[in-house]
């Protein structure tokens with residue numbers, strides 16, 4: 001069974017004002033109810049939005065399966081954007097004031113240095 005256009009538009013219109021950057025960040029931070037029980041964060045996010053607007057929808061969702069609704073929700077709610085791990089690491093290091101010492105030989109700063117301040121490749 002296909003979800004009708006007007007039902008789709010109603011859901012989209014109701015969810016749009018709630019789908020804020022602040023709320024997205026809260027979910028990315030795990031700062032929401034029963035966050036520990038989540039296996040699919042994007043799915044949880046869009047369904048939480050749906051359950052929030054559900055009582056206010058003036059359309060009947062009778063006979064619709066969860067999979068139909070989820071397909072619609074997926075089109076309405078973009079996935080949460082996770083930062084690449086390298087970026088997260090760089091931000092944490094910057095915050096903690098950790099600066100990698102560059103190698104005295106080649107200047108690389110992504111390798112652990114020996115006591116002579118040279119990387120394993122320059123160290124003899």
Ligand SMILES: [Zn+2]
Nearest residue numbers: 103106119122
């Ligand atoms: Zn080196």
